Amino acid sequence: MSENILELKEITKRFAGVEVLHAVSFTLRPGEVHALLGENGAGKSTLIKVVTGVYQADGGEIFLNGGQVHFADPSESRQAGIAAIYQELSLFPDLDVAENIYVGRQPTSAGNRIDWRKLYSSAGELLKSLGVQLDLKAKARSLSIAQKQMVEIARALSIDARILIMDEPTSSLTLNEVADLFRLVRKLRDDGTAIVFISHRLEELFEIADRVTVLRDGNYIATRQVAEVNREDLIRLMVGRTISSLYPKTEVPAGKVLLKVDKLTQVGVYENISFELRAGEILGMAGLVGAGRTEVARAIFGVEPPTSGTIAIDGREVRIHSSQQAIELGLAYIPEDRQLHGLIPPMNIVANISLPMIGSYARRGWLSDKAERTAAFNSARQMEVRANNIWQKARELSGGNQQKIVLAKWLSTKPRILIMDEPTRGIDVGTKAAVHALMSKLAGEGLAILMISSELPEVIGMSDRILVMHEGHMTGHFTRLEATQELIMSAATQAVKAGSPQ
Amino acid sequence: MSTQNLPALPARRTNVLWSIARYREAGIGLIILILVVLVTLRSPEFLTIDNFRDILLNISILVIVALAQAMVIITHGIDLSVSSMIGLVAMMVAFVVKQYPGMPMVSAILLGLALGAVLGMINGLIITYGKVPPIIATLGTLSIYRGLVFFYSGGTWINSFELPKSFKMLSKGTPLGLPNMVIYAIIVAVIVYYFLSYTRTGRSIYAVGGNPDAAAVAGIRSQRILFLVYLLAGVACGLAAVLWASRFESAQTNTALGFELQTVAAAVVGGVSISGGVGTVPGVLLGALLLGIIQNALTLVRISPFWQLAAQGLLILIAVVADNLIARRIQRSKSS
Numbered sequence: 001m002s003e004n005i006l007e008l009k010e011i012t013k014r015f016a017g018v019e020v021l022h023a024v025s026f027t028l029r030p031g032e033v034h035a036l037l038g039e040n041g042a043g044k045s046t047l048i049k050v051v052t053g054v055y056q057a058d059g060g061e062i063f064l065n066g067g068q069v070h071f072a073d074p075s076e077s078r079q080a081g082i083a084a085i086y087q088e089l090s091l092f093p094d095l096d097v098a099e100n101i102y103v104g105r106q107p108t109s110a111g112n113r114i115d116w117r118k119l120y121s122s123a124g125e126l127l128k129s130l131g132v133q134l135d136l137k138a139k140a141r142s143l144s145i146a147q148k149q150m151v152e153i154a155r156a157l158s159i160d161a162r163i164l165i166m167d168e169p170t171s172s173l174t175l176n177e178v179a180d181l182f183r184l185v186r187k188l189r190d191d192g193t194a195i196v197f198i199s200h201r202l203e204e205l206f207e208i209a210d211r212v213t214v215l216r217d218g219n220y221i222a223t224r225q226v227a228e229v230n231r232e233d234l235i236r237l238m239v240g241r242t243i244s245s246l247y248p249k250t251e252v253p254a255g256k257v258l259l260k261v262d263k264l265t266q267v268g269v270y271e272n273i274s275f276e277l278r279a280g281e282i283l284g285m286a287g288l289v290g291a292g293r294t295e296v297a298r299a300i301f302g303v304e305p306p307t308s309g310t311i312a313i314d315g316r317e318v319r320i321h322s323s324q325q326a327i328e329l330g331l332a333y334i335p336e337d338r339q340l341h342g343l344i345p346p347m348n349i350v351a352n353i354s355l356p357m358i359g360s361y362a363r364r365g366w367l368s369d370k371a372e373r374t375a376a377f378n379s380a381r382q383m384e385v386r387a388n389n390i391w392q393k394a395r396e397l398s399g400g401n402q403q404k405i406v407l408a409k410w411l412s413t414k415p416r417i418l419i420m421d422e423p424t425r426g427i428d429v430g431t432k433a434a435v436h437a438l439m440s441k442l443a444g445e446g447l448a449i450l451m452i453s454s455e456l457p458e459v460i461g462m463s464d465r466i467l468v469m470h471e472g473h474m475t476g477h478f479t480r481l482e483a484t485q486e487l488i489m490s491a492a493t494q495a496v497k498a499g500s501p502q
Numbered sequence: 503m504s505t506q507n508l509p510a511l512p513a514r515r516t517n518v519l520w521s522i523a524r525y526r527e528a529g530i531g532l533i534i535l536i537l538v539v540l541v542t543l544r545s546p547e548f549l550t551i552d553n554f555r556d557i558l559l560n561i562s563i564l565v566i567v568a569l570a571q572a573m574v575i576i577t578h579g580i581d582l583s584v585s586s587m588i589g590l591v592a593m594m595v596a597f598v599v600k601q602y603p604g605m606p607m608v609s610a611i612l613l614g615l616a617l618g619a620v621l622g623m624i625n626g627l628i629i630t631y632g633k634v635p636p637i638i639a640t641l642g643t644l645s646i647y648r649g650l651v652f653f654y655s656g657g658t659w660i661n662s663f664e665l666p667k668s669f670k671m672l673s674k675g676t677p678l679g680l681p682n683m684v685i686y687a688i689i690v691a692v693i694v695y696y697f698l699s700y701t702r703t704g705r706s707i708y709a710v711g712g713n714p715d716a717a718a719v720a721g722i723r724s725q726r727i728l729f730l731v732y733l734l735a736g737v738a739c740g741l742a743a744v745l746w747a748s749r750f751e752s753a754q755t756n757t758a759l760g761f762e763l764q765t766v767a768a769a770v771v772g773g774v775s776i777s778g779g780v781g782t783v784p785g786v787l788l789g790a791l792l793l794g795i796i797q798n799a800l801t802l803v804r805i806s807p808f809w810q811l812a813a814q815g816l817l818i819l820i821a822v823v824a825d826n827l828i829a830r831r832i833q834r835s836k837s838s
Contacts, residue, residue: 075721090716092709094779103709104720106702114700 005030005065005194006051006082006163012059013046020046023060024220026213028163033185033195035209035226037202039238039456039489043218044198048165051196052084053077083156084165091148093141098123100140101155126154130184146177153184164188165196170204171290182208200288202231202493214238232486235493239456239485249440249462255279257315258448259417261300264309269295270472273309277417282439282449284463286456287492292472293452294336297419300450301333302326313417327356332415334406336422336452342406345395349387350376352394353409379408384434403435411442418442421452436462456485468492527773530788533821534795541799548802555681561794562683563742563749565787567761568768569694570738572786573731575769577711578778579636581735583625585761586647591617591743593651596660596753603666610669614744615737621647622736626729636732644762651755662751673749683745690738695783707731712779767818768793792821 010023021043028034036044049055051062053071062069064080071077074084091100098120099106107122109115120136127134132150140148149169156164166185170178185208189195197209205212206226214221214237221237259277264270270292277283285293299306302320310317313329320326326333335342343352353376354361361372377390383404387397394405403423410418423439424432439462443449453459459466466483468476468491476491542549567584574581595614599605621643628639662670675682698704709717710724717724747753772789774781796817800810 074719078719078721090713090719092712092716092779094712094775095705095708099705104702104706104717104722106705108702112701114702114705116700 003030003066004028004063007063008047008051008060009063010060011047011050011057011062013043013050013055014058019218021050021057021218022220024215024218026220027223028194028196030162030194031189031192032210033189033197033208035205035212036196036198036215037205037212037234037238038215039454042215042238044215045167046218047215048084048167048196048198051077052082052165078159078161081160081162082165083159083161083163084167085149085152085156085169086167091140091143091151094139096137096139097127097134097143097151098136100151101126101158103155105159122158123154126158130154130157130187132184144177146173146180149173149181150184153188157188161193163194163196165198167198168200169197170199170201178204200290200493202234205234206231231490231493235486235489239489249282249436249464250444252280252444254281254464255446258313259300259450260312260315261296262310262312264296264299264306264311266295266299266304266306268472270299270469273469273474275467275474275477277448277450279416279446279448280443281464282443282451282462284459284466285450285452285469286459286466286476286488287454287469289454290471291469291492293469294421296469297333297421297450297452300326301331301419303333327413327415330414330416331419332410332413332417333419334410334421334423336425342409343394343402346393348393349380349385349390349397349405352405353379353412356409356413375412376408379412380405383408383438400432400434407435407438415447417448417450419450419452422454423451424453424455424458456488459483459488460485470494527782527785527788529824530772530785530792530821533824534788534792537792537795537799537817541795541803545802548799553798553802555684557791557794557798558684558687559681560797561790562681562687563745564761564764564768564793565687565790566690566738566745567735567742568765568772568786568790569690569783570731570735571762571765572769572772572774572781572783573694573698573707574636574735575711575766575774575776576707576778576781577728577731578714579629579728579731580640580766580776581625581732582637582640582762583621583643583647584735584739584765585758586644586651587618587621587736587739588743588746588758588761589651589756590621590647590654591740592747592757593655593660593753593755595744596665596747597654599666599669600660600664603669607668607672610672611741611744614740616740618736618738618740618743619733620736622733622739623729625736626732629732630725630729648759651757655753655755657755659755660747660753665747665751669748670751671748673745683749686741686745690741691783691787698783703727703730708779710778764793771818771821793818 004027006028008024008026010025011021012019012023013021024043024047026036026047036047038044046055050057053074053076056072062071069080071080092103095103101123102119106114107118109118123136127136127150130150130153132154134143134147134150140151143151153164169181173181185195185197199205209226211223212226212229212234213223214234216238224233255278257276257278261276262274264273273296275283285296287293295304298304300311300320302322302325305319305321311320312318318329320329323333344355350373354372361368361375373390380387380390385397385401385404385408387401394402397405420439424435436458439449439451451459451462453462460480460483464480466476466478466480466488467474468478468488470492475494476488478487538549547553567588571581571584591614594617595610598613599610625640625643628634628643629636632639673683678685698707706717706722706727709720709722710727714724746757768790769781769786770776770789771792772781772785772787774786796814797810800813805813
């Protein structure tokens with residue numbers, strides 16, 4: 001057994017006082033592909049960013065080739081031979097392929113003059129040695145994601161990286177591109193590069209990884225030889241926790257069908273999605289990030305119309321072309337990224353809440369201040385928003401209170417169908433409970449709720465029924481009583497060969 | 503997998519015209535050509551060597567400052583204070599030259615460069631160290647530097663008779679058949695071209711503007727790069743200031759007032775992207791040339807001076823929009 005090239009000892013990391021990594025340890029040997037596995041939010045990306053110097057650990061030690069190191073920023077870890085390829089790719093869109101590989105380290109000749117000829121010839125050789133065909137003069141902007149990845153890998157190799165970290169490299173690739181990537185990864189491994197491979201797709205781990213380390217809720221769980229484990233073992237390691245009593249969903253007799261979705265399809269994104277949603281019901285949509293759930297929600301809300309399939313509201317088939325129309329039909333959609341889609345951060349609470357209904361506070365084109373203020377105040381109080389006053393700017397509020405504002409905003413449109421995308425991501429436990437209690441109450445009042453969540457305990461605790469999606473397909477449908485974390489995770493990670501019928 | 507049928511691909515064109523059209527500068531070159539033809543039809547004296555020498559002479563200072571402005575814009579910044587830097591340095595250098603008429607004129611240029619460097623460094627420090635957005639920082643120094651012109655001069659001008667002949671000759675004369683001024687501009691253009699194309703620092707300017715996060719990961723010290731481009735803008739303004747005072751044989755409180763907009767226009771018309779990461783020296787040269795031609799042509803075809811500014815603005819907008827349309831069409835045919 002060879003020496004460890006990288007060793008992490010009991011790494012701890014806190015954000016704003018909240019510990020997100022609890023004494024996590026990890027070892028990496030030259031010439032191995034070591035997979036890092038865990039649910040969304042398990043701490044994989046944070047751990048990686050500690051290794052690459054994007055974050056600094058609050059506790060623990062990092063050893064590189066046996067010597068302790070401390071990286072203050074990413075350029076230091078790069079110099080030490082650690083290269084990372086992040087999900088958000090870091091190329092320069094307006095520079096060409098060759099220059100992207102060597103940016104900041106362009107070969108120079110006498111007088112520090114950049115030797116362009118040498119730059120292009122070495123870039124060409126490098127790509128050739130990788131077996132990759134790319135136009136060296138193509139701007140990075142014009143490349144596909146797979147091609148961009150190849151450029152990033154080439155860049156990593158050009159600095160003689162001994163350690164290559166790949167954060168979900170396959171998440172946006174086609175099957176063929178994945179095969180190409182894996183061929184390259186194996187080649188690098190055989191040349192002695194140590195590779196950390198993060199992926200949600202279990203089947204890929206069995207194909208490419210030698211060892212696997214599982215994280216859960218920021219804890220180190222286990223490290224195994226991939227050859228010695230099976231899917232079920234890994235799933236158990238990933239989810240093995242008990243559901244707390246945080247989830248107060250009360251049983252409500254389900255009413256009539258408010259929303260019926262039939263064979264909804266957006267080619268290449270999601271296919272044949274069918275379900276019903278009744279008044280008083282919470283339907284959970286589980287799956288991994290990128291499974292196509294958000295896209296389905298956006299289709300129902302008229303943001304990105306599907307290519308085929310039908311949507312019926314109250315039994316009447318509708319074609320929803322705009323969010324305005326969706327609102328009129330009684331739909332409300334609370335997107336995942338509150339900062340991006342749900343709130344206007346520099347505006348105050350009143351303005352944010354009244355935004356979708358702004359027309360109803362106006363008479364002859366003039367806003368009635370008082371009506372707007374009163375309505376906003378009432379809904380803010382109903383939501384128990386904690387703020388100094390209703391004129392406070394949305395961006396000054398905590399994540400939880402922001403989420404309440406978004407809720408207040410959409411509930412002011414009096415919806416009958418509420419779509420919530422990751423309703424409690426990034427908010428503290430207390431507010432989370434409040435949001436859950438509110439959801440339960442709303443369902444009790446006859447609202448139909450479609451909840452997208454990647455947090456299994458939340459899905460199981462809050463939902464009456466649970467749909468599971470995997471890579472654009474529905475791969476599971478459970479009632480609350482049937483559902484277990486193992487069942488859902490199994491459906492959410494199962495391999496569905498592209499193009500095969502359900 | 504595509505979700506809709508794209509129109510059939512045109513046969514891949516490989517002729518000379520096509521390979522020229524791949525460059526963004528081609529669009530602006532084309533517009534200049536059209537303009538030249540149109541104006542010549544209207545007033546034939548436009549297409550004469552003398553007139554073009556005039557145009558080049560008139561855009562020399564613009565070229566020097568627009569190239570520096572372009573570097574700033576490539577980093578996704580802007581320097582609005584260039585006009586005031588020119589005004590202030592021109593006034594200070596003129597005062598010194600007036601005091602010491604016997605000094606060698608090389609030292610007048612060096613003084614201008616040094617003073618410009620100081621003003622540029624102040625901008626750079628405010629932006630990198632003070633973390634003030636460039637547009638705000640340089641809007642502030644635009645007023646401050648202009649205010650200092652009044653403070654320094656006490657509101658008086660320095661007139662032609664107060665300046666020594668050697669100073670006034672800095673910008674006159676035609677060695678090599680080209681006006682002095684044009685040669686200065688060419689030297690600056692060559693230096694900037696070399697810097698942007700053949701040095702790591704120059705390439706880093708593009709990297710910082712194109713993707714700041716990636717630049718940090720690639721080990722580029724963005725703050726240093728930013729500081730440098732504002733410093734260089736100051737240096738360019740220092741040179742421009744000396745030439746300005748020499749050419750117009752005076753230093754006034756309103757020297758170069760409003761000039762910052764011309765430098766931005768020349769850069770942007772020349773294909774420098776306001777969102778950073780894109781821009782070339784030939785592009786900026788063509789941009790400045792187009793501006794110069796427009797100004798010259800408006801006079802030649804006797805458009806009332808009252809309308810000239812508006813007509814100039816309109817032509818700039820037309821040029822940029824046309825260039826965008828051309829670029830988009832090229833993009834589309836390339837990507838399909």
